[in-house]
Amino acid sequence: MPELPEVETVRRGLLATVLGRRVESVEVLSRQSLAAPRRAFQDLLVGHRLAAVARRGKVLIIDLDSDAHLWVHLMMTGQLVVTEHGRTLFAGGHPSRSMLAPMPNMTTRVSFRLSGGRSLFFNDGRRFGRIKLLSTAELGAGPFLARLGPEPLGDSFTLAGFRSQLQRHRRAPIKPVILDQSVVAGIGNIYADESLHLARLHPRRPAGSLSSAESRRLHEAIRTAIACAIEHGGTSFADYVNAARGQVGYLEQARVFRREGQPCPVCGTPIERIRVAGRSSNICPHCQRAP
Numbered sequence: 001m002p003e004l005p006e007v008e009t010v011r012r013g014l015l016a017t018v019l020g021r022r023v024e025s026v027e028v029l030s031r032q033s034l035a036a037p038r039r040a041f042q043d044l045l046v047g048h049r050l051a052a053v054a055r056r057g058k059v060l061i062i063d064l065d066s067d068a069h070l071w072v073h074l075m076m077t078g079q080l081v082v083t084e085h086g087r088t089l090f091a092g093g094h095p096s097r098s099m100l101a102p103m104p105n106m107t108t109r110v111s112f113r114l115s116g117g118r119s120l121f122f123n124d125g126r127r128f129g130r131i132k133l134l135s136t137a138e139l140g141a142g143p144f145l146a147r148l149g150p151e152p153l154g155d156s157f158t159l160a161g162f163r164s165q166l167q168r169h170r171r172a173p174i175k176p177v178i179l180d181q182s183v184v185a186g187i188g189n190i191y192a193d194e195s196l197h198l199a200r201l202h203p204r205r206p207a208g209s210l211s212s213a214e215s216r217r218l219h220e221a222i223r224t225a226i227a228c229a230i231e232h233g234g235t236s237f238a239d240y241v242n243a244a245r246g247q248v249g250y251l252e253q254a255r256v257f258r259r260e261g262q263p264c265p266v267c268g269t270p271i272e273r274i275r276v277a278g279r280s281s282n283i284c285p286h287c288q289r290a291p
């Protein structure tokens with residue numbers, strides 16, 4: 001599933017390719033992908049411009065120049081692809097070979113024809129992704145934003161706030177705590193493993209057992225891992241295309257994620273795979289001592 005850095009990469013790709021374009025027509029190929037009546041969807045979008053592209057956690061929010069917002073959750077296999085007269089300008093989300101095929105394809109669920117010959121396609125092989133159409137009031141009042149924790153790179157993700165969350169969940173292993181979207185937004189399995197390795201903390205350590213220095217290290221590691229991934233994601237149109245062609249992707253620079261049996265980048269000990277709170281986790285047994 002794409003995590004914050006991947007969704008941020010999609011946001012930047014959309015900013016560069018569709019911002020300011022007017023919606024000329026909308027085609028809904030799968031009702032399941034849409035949490036809005038098809039008629040309202042057409043009426044509220046057609047004729048309006050895409051005025052902003054924001055992100056909260058792993059969700060994209062595209063503002064129209066009206067009271068409407070498109071809320072896009074890519075989930076497991078969602079992709080957004082932008083074309084101009086049939087040529088791909090940007091493709092982001094779940095990397096797959098079909099991302100490079102002519103659009104629309106078998107996995108296209110919703111397509112938007114935009115001004116200037118551009119089109120935006122929402123593809124989703126497994127149909128877990130969703131597009132919702134919300135008014136400003138609905139967006140603000142919805143449970144999603146209300147429950148979502150601070151952005152890891154934002155000023156509201158403070159060390160003091162993070163420490164109080166660790167105390168709130170003090171008996172839980174640290175890994176599921178940082179995966180909890182109400183503690184910090186946008187972290188999934190990849191960046192949880194990467195952050196814990198960077199902070200030299202075992203994922204089964206009870207959250208409340210972290211010393212002051214350790215919680216500071218983890219807070220910093222989360223920010224570093226996310227910032228570093230976004231930086232590499234900045235070029236990830238090429239990465240995604242390469243991944244779709246079976247070449248290197250953004251995981252190339254991962255420290256531990258999916259690196260079982262390979263040497264730890266710090267100490268050379270082979271990376272191990274364990275299960276923590278039902279999730280597969282990669283650790284260095286030397287750098288990340290078990291509790």
Ligand SMILES: [Zn+2]
Pocket residue numbers: 264265266267268269284285286287288
């Ligand atoms: Zn190590």
